[in-house]
Amino acid sequence: MTAFLQALASGLALGAIYGLIALGFNITYATTKTFNFGQGAFLVPGSLVGVSLLLLAAGKPHFGNLTQAEMTMTAYVLATVASVVVVGAIGVALYYCAIKPFVGAGGLNWVLSTIGFGIIMQNTALAIWGPASIAVPSPLGSDVWRIAGAGIRPQEVLIAVVAVAVMVGLDIVLRKTRFGKALRAVAFNPQAAAIVGINVETIVILAFVISSALAGLAGILIAPITTASVFIGLGVALKAFSAAIVGGLTSPRGCMLGGFLLGVVEALVGLWRAEMREITIFLLIIIVLVVRPSGLMGARSVEKI
Amino acid sequence: MPALGHAIGVAALAAALALVPYLSLNDFYLQILFTIGVNYLAAAGLNVLVGYAGQKSLGHAGLFAVGAYTAAIANIEWGINPWLSLVLACIFGAIFGLVIAMPSVRVSGPSLAMVTIGFGIVVEKIVTEWTDIFKGQAGFYGISPPSLGGVSFTNLHWVWFVGALCIATHLMLRSLLAGRYGRAFLAVQMAEPAAQSVGISVVRAKTLAFVISAVTCALAGAVVAQQNQYFNSDFITFNLSILLLVVVIFGGSGSLYGPVFGAVILTLLDAWLARWPALQHFTYGALLLFSLYLMPNGIAGAVSSLAGRWRRTAPALPEVAGHSVLSARAAPAGGEILVVNDLYKAYGGIVPVRNVSFAIGAGKVHALIGPNGAGKTTLLNLLSGHVAPDGGSIRFEGRETVGLPAHSVAGLGIARTFQNLKLFGELSALDNVLLGAHLHIETGLAASLLGLPASRRTEAKARADALALLTDLGLGERADEPAKSLPYGLQRRLEIARALASQPKLLLLDEPAAGLNPQETHELGEVIRRIQQAGVTVLLIEHHMDLVMGISQHVLVLDYGALIAEGRPEAIRRDPKVVTAYLGTEEDEAA
Numbered sequence: 001m002t003a004f005l006q007a008l009a010s011g012l013a014l015g016a017i018y019g020l021i022a023l024g025f026n027i028t029y030a031t032t033k034t035f036n037f038g039q040g041a042f043l044v045p046g047s048l049v050g051v052s053l054l055l056l057a058a059g060k061p062h063f064g065n066l067t068q069a070e071m072t073m074t075a076y077v078l079a080t081v082a083s084v085v086v087v088g089a090i091g092v093a094l095y096y097c098a099i100k101p102f103v104g105a106g107g108l109n110w111v112l113s114t115i116g117f118g119i120i121m122q123n124t125a126l127a128i129w130g131p132a133s134i135a136v137p138s139p140l141g142s143d144v145w146r147i148a149g150a151g152i153r154p155q156e157v158l159i160a161v162v163a164v165a166v167m168v169g170l171d172i173v174l175r176k177t178r179f180g181k182a183l184r185a186v187a188f189n190p191q192a193a194a195i196v197g198i199n200v201e202t203i204v205i206l207a208f209v210i211s212s213a214l215a216g217l218a219g220i221l222i223a224p225i226t227t228a229s230v231f232i233g234l235g236v237a238l239k240a241f242s243a244a245i246v247g248g249l250t251s252p253r254g255c256m257l258g259g260f261l262l263g264v265v266e267a268l269v270g271l272w273r274a275e276m277r278e279i280t281i282f283l284l285i286i287i288v289l290v291v292r293p294s295g296l297m298g299a300r301s302v303e304k305i
Numbered sequence: 306m307p308a309l310g311h312a313i314g315v316a317a318l319a320a321a322l323a324l325v326p327y328l329s330l331n332d333f334y335l336q337i338l339f340t341i342g343v344n345y346l347a348a349a350g351l352n353v354l355v356g357y358a359g360q361k362s363l364g365h366a367g368l369f370a371v372g373a374y375t376a377a378i379a380n381i382e383w384g385i386n387p388w389l390s391l392v393l394a395c396i397f398g399a400i401f402g403l404v405i406a407m408p409s410v411r412v413s414g415p416s417l418a419m420v421t422i423g424f425g426i427v428v429e430k431i432v433t434e435w436t437d438i439f440k441g442q443a444g445f446y447g448i449s450p451p452s453l454g455g456v457s458f459t460n461l462h463w464v465w466f467v468g469a470l471c472i473a474t475h476l477m478l479r480s481l482l483a484g485r486y487g488r489a490f491l492a493v494q495m496a497e498p499a500a501q502s503v504g505i506s507v508v509r510a511k512t513l514a515f516v517i518s519a520v521t522c523a524l525a526g527a528v529v530a531q532q533n534q535y536f537n538s539d540f541i542t543f544n545l546s547i548l549l550l551v552v553v554i555f556g557g558s559g560s561l562y563g564p565v566f567g568a569v570i571l572t573l574l575d576a577w578l579a580r581w582p583a584l585q586h587f588t589y590g591a592l593l594l595f596s597l598y599l600m601p602n603g604i605a606g607a608v609s610s611l612a613g614r615w616r617r618t619a620p621a622l623p624e625v626a627g628h629s630v631l632s633a634r635a636a637p638a639g640g641e642i643l644v645v646n647d648l649y650k651a652y653g654g655i656v657p658v659r660n661v662s663f664a665i666g667a668g669k670v671h672a673l674i675g676p677n678g679a680g681k682t683t684l685l686n687l688l689s690g691h692v693a694p695d696g697g698s699i700r701f702e703g704r705e706t707v708g709l710p711a712h713s714v715a716g717l718g719i720a721r722t723f724q725n726l727k728l729f730g731e732l733s734a735l736d737n738v739l740l741g742a743h744l745h746i747e748t749g750l751a752a753s754l755l756g757l758p759a760s761r762r763t764e765a766k767a768r769a770d771a772l773a774l775l776t777d778l779g780l781g782e783r784a785d786e787p788a789k790s791l792p793y794g795l796q797r798r799l800e801i802a803r804a805l806a807s808q809p810k811l812l813l814l815d816e817p818a819a820g821l822n823p824q825e826t827h828e829l830g831e832v833i834r835r836i837q838q839a840g841v842t843v844l845l846i847e848h849h850m851d852l853v854m855g856i857s858q859h860v861l862v863l864d865y866g867a868l869i870a871e872g873r874p875e876a877i878r879r880d881p882k883v884v885t886a887y888l889g890t891e892e893d894e895a896a
Contacts, residue, residue: 029415101598108361109597111418112554115547116593123586234543238422245419275434282423282430286408289420293412305498305682305691305723 005150007267013156013225015263016163020218021240022247022255023167024211027174029249030187031207032103034110036094038118039215039240040233042087044125046219047228049086050079051136052129063129068137076139080220087216090121091208099208125230133229155224162221166214167256174252183207239266242285248298257297311479315472322468326461335460339532341572342467343525348552348564349474350521355550356558357487358514359494360409363418364425365522366545370432371401372523373530373540377445378438380531387451391527398523399516406515410508425546433538444537448530463532470528474521479561480756484764485739485746490514491559492729492740498691499727501711502720503807504744513750522549555596557605566604627766627773630805635668635840642667642811642842643688648697650683657683658694659866665811665859670833670843672853672874675863676886681846682724684863685813688844689721690714701811716744720809722800724816724846730789734780734799737788738771741806771806778802778832794825801832805841812836814845818852830856854878862886 021043025035036042052062058070098113140154174180185193186203194200218236219228226232239262247258262281269280294300325338347369354360372394379390405424412420432439450458451466458466481487492500493510500507530536548571556567574592578585600607643665650658657680665671673681686692688699690711699706706714720741729737739746746767752760775781778798783791788799797817804812814833818826826849833856836843847853853860853874860877862870864886870877877883 098594105601107601108355108550108554109601111361111363112551112593113597116590116595119586119590120594123583123590126586127583238426238543242419242423245416249415275430278430279427279434282427286420286423286427289412289416290408293416295416305686305727 002149002151003271004268005148006152007271008264009147009150009152009156011264011267012260013153013159013263014267015243015260016160017218017222017236017259018240018243018262019167019256019259020163020214020221021237022244022259023170023252024214025241025244026249026252026255027183027207028099028204028211029244031183031190031204032099034099034103034114035244035249036098036118036208036211036215037111037114037241038098038116038121038237039211040235040237041118041121041125042090042212042215043219043222043233043236044122044230045090046083046087046216047136047223047232048125048129048134048219048230049216050081050083050220051134051223051228053082054079063132063134065135066137068141071137071139073139076220080217083216083220084213087219088209088213091210091212092205094212095205095208099204103204122230122233129230131230133227133231134223136223136228138224153225159221159225162217166217170210171252179203179206239281242281244295246285246288246295248295250294250299251297254295254297258295315476318468319472322465325464332460335464337572337576338464339460339467340576341568342464342471343529344549344552344572345471345564345568346467346474346528347522347525347549348556348568349471349478350518351549352518352553352556352558352560352564353478353482353490354514354518355553356560356563357482357490357494358511359490360511360514361418361550362405362409362421362515362518363543363546363550364405364421364423364428365518365549366541366543367405367425367428368398368401368519368522369526369529369545369549370428370541371519372398372526372528373536374432374439374526375523376527376530377448377536380448381445387449387531391451391524391531394523394527395520398519398521398526401523402516402519403512405519406512409515410511422543422546425541425543429538429541429543432541439538441538444535444539445530446535448534448536450531450534458532463528467528470524475561475565476756477754478517480760481750481754482561484753484760485743485748486513486750486753488732488736488740489743491732491736492743495729495731496727498711499723499729499803500740501691502689502715502723502727503741503803504712504715505740506710506712551593555592555603557600557603557607560603560605560609562608563603563605566608570604627769627771629770629773629777630808631774631777631835631839633839635838640667641665642702643844644700645688646698646700648684648687648694648699650680650687650692650694656680656866658687660697661863661866661868662697663861663868663871665842665844667810667842668837668840669858670837670845670856671859671861672857673844673846673861673863674848674850674853674877679863679886680866681863682815683866685721685815685844685846688714689719689813715807718808718810719813720804720807720811721813722797722804722815722817724819726796726800728788728796728800728803731787733785734775734788734791734802735768735771735784737799737803738774738806739767741803742767742771742808744807774802774806794821797821797825798829798832801836805836809841811842811844814843814847816846816848818847818849826852 021039028035051066054066054070054075055062055064094117098117099110102110102113138155140158144151145154174183182198182203185198186200190200243258243262244255248254266277266281269277351365354362375394375397376390379385379393380387385393408420409417433441452458489505489510492505493507497507552567552571553564555571557563578588641664646662648658648661661684675681683692687694690706690709694707701717701719704717706717729740746763748760748763772781772784775784780795780799780802788796791799801817818829821829830852833843857874860871860874861868862877862883869882869886870880
C-alpha cells in the first residue's frame, strides 16, 4: 500500500511535468496546427541555464554541482525565472526559423524543421555544458516526507503544486482574458480574427513563447529529480506528446488530464515491472487512439462533404 | 521520365555497379555504397507510404527491426539458410506492416504520428528488454551472410547484391506507381471521399502502402544484419525512424527519384562529416531546418522544376482507339432502380433527413430540390454511402446498401459528384478520369509490380477510353493539365467525366450548375440529356429551376429533412406546399 502511494505520488509529479509540456503543444497546435517536435531540447536550457547562473553567482564554473546550501528557495525561484525567460525567448527564434515558413503549407515539413531546430539547440547545449549531468539539489531539501507511511520526495510535491498552479492560471487566462479570447479566435479562424483587428502573428508568437516557457519550466522543475543534463529531454517530451494526443491535442484540459493519466499509469506499471513501462504505455495509447482517434477529450473532426 | 531515358539510366547504373571492382575501392567506400543502397531500399517503400498514400510514419525503425531480427533469429536460432532468411524477413515485414496498418488507417494527423511513434518505441523496448529472445544490447553474433557457389559474400558482393535489390525495387515500384495502384494511393492522399466515390477502398489502399513500406524496410534491416554479421538493440532507435523519414522528405517525397537523391546525398554527407561528430549533428539539424524552406518538395522537386524549364512535352497519343462511355446507346429501362424507405439521419438535434421514402425510376432524370439547409446533400451522402444513416433502408437494384462503405456502393454502380468540387487537383484531367475507371482497370498487384504485358495493355486501353470520354465532353485538349489549373466550369465538367468513367447505373450530381454561367449551364443540360440517352439514371440536386424543369422527368422536394412533394416538374411548380417552402406563407410574412 505504501509502495502504491509512493508510486502514485511520483506518478502525479511526473504527470504534472507531462501535462505542462502537453499544454504547450495544445496552445501552439490550436493557433497554427503545428507544435514543436523538438520540444525535448527545450527542457535542456530550461534546467541548465538557471542552474549555471546560480553556479556563476556562487563563483563556480558554469558546469559543476550545486550544494544544498546554495539552493535556497529564493535561488531556485530566480533560477526558474531566468530559465523560463530564456527558453521563452528561444521560442521566438523557433517561430521565425522553423514554423513561420511552413505554417499553412500542409505536409510534414514543420515536423522536420522543428526537429532540426531541436537538434541544433541540443548540440549547442552540448558545446556549452558537455555531456555530463549536473546534480541539482531540491530547494526543499532531500529528506523524504512521510505521508501516511509513504515516503514522498519534497520536490515531487513542489512540482505538483507549481504545475497545477500554472495550469489553473493558464486555464483562466485562456478562458477569461482578452489575450485568451484572441488566442481562441485565432485558433478558430485566423482570417476572421485578423478582420476584427487581432494581430494574428503576435498571438501566434506569444503561443510559441508560452509553449517554450512551459518546457523551460518543466526542465527546471524536473532537474532535481532526474539531474540536469543535455540528454534528459527526448524521453520526457515524447511522453508529453503522447499525453497531449491521448488527452486530446485540441483540448487544454484534455492535455493536462492526459499528462496526469500517463504519469500515474507509468508509475504504477513501474511498480509491477519497470521494464514494461514504455511497452505498456505505448500499447495503451495505440488502443485509446483506435477507439477515440482525437483523444479522450479532443473535438472530433468531421470532414464536410 | 521518358521510357528510353529511364532504360538508359538503369543500364548505366547497372554498368557502373559492374565496374566497381575496377575502381579499386577500399572497404570504406564499398561500405558507403552499401549504405546508400540500404537507405534507398528502406526509403523507397516508405516513399510509397508517405509520398503517395500520404501517411506519415515516425516508427519505421520498428519494421527495420522486424527484418533484421528475423534474419538473425532465423539463421542463428532456427538454422535457416541466409537466402531463405531474407525471404522470411520480407514475409515477417509484410505481416508486421499489416499489424501497424490496422490501428494506423483509423487515425490521421498527429494521432497517426503518435500511433507510429508508439509502434517504433514498443518494438525498440521489446528488443531491448526481452533479452531471452532478442539478446538486448549484447546482440546476435555470427549471422551468416548469403553465399554464392559456396563463397560467402564479400563487401563487393554486398554492393552488387544491394545494387541489384535497389534496381529491382525501383523497377517494380515504378511499374506499380504508374498504374492504377499509384493513382489510387495519390487519390487517397488528395481527397478521401472522392477516392471512395470511384470505388477505392481507403483502408485497403493505405494498408497496401503500409505493407509495401514494411517489406522494403524489413529487407533493408535484414541485409544490414547479414552484412554486419552482428545486430543488437542499439540499432533500433527513434532517431532511425526520423532518419528514414528524412531520407524520403529531403530527397523529395512523392517522386520516384526522391529516395535516390535522399539516400545518396545524406549517406555521403554522413560519411564525409563523420570525422567531426559535433559538426555532423549541427549540419544535420541545419539541413532539416533550412533545406525544406529552400526546397519544399525536396531535392527531386527542385531538380524537376529546374528541368521543367527546358523540357517540352507533347501529349502522348493513345496507341489504341478509345471508346467513350457516353457513346453508348441504351434502351430506356423500366422499373425502379433505387428504393428508399423511411431513411433517417440526425446530427444531435438537427435532423437533415427525416423518415424519407421515395423511389427512383430507371433511365430517368430526377431532380432533388429544396431550400438551403433542407438536407439535400446529406440525403445524397446517405445514398452514396459516405454517411451512414441512423435508420431506414436504401435498396439499389433490389440490394440493400445501408451498412456498405462508400467504395462498395460505388462498386454497385452508383457514382457521384460533389457540391464543393473534390477533384484530385495535382493530377491531370486524364488521371482523374482514369481514377473514375479504377474498378474497370482489372490489373492484379503482382502483374502491376512486374509490369506484365497484360497489365500494360489494360492500362493503354483504359487511357484511350478515358481520353475518348474527355474529348466527348470537350476536355480532350486539356487532358494533360492538372485538374486544379482548369477553369471552374471545366472542373465541374471533369468531375462529371470522372463519375461517368466508372460506368455507373445511377449518377448522383450535387449542384452541378453551381457557379456556372448561363452558357455553361445550358451545355450542362445537354450533357445530362446525353448521359440519360446512354442509359444512366440521374439524380441531381439543383437550385437552377430552368435547368431542373427543362431536363428532369421527376422532381423530389425536401424541406427541413422531410419529403414534402414529388411528381412531374409542371405539377411541382404549382404545388402549394412547395411554394410555401420556398417563399413562405402570408402568415409567415405577417409574423
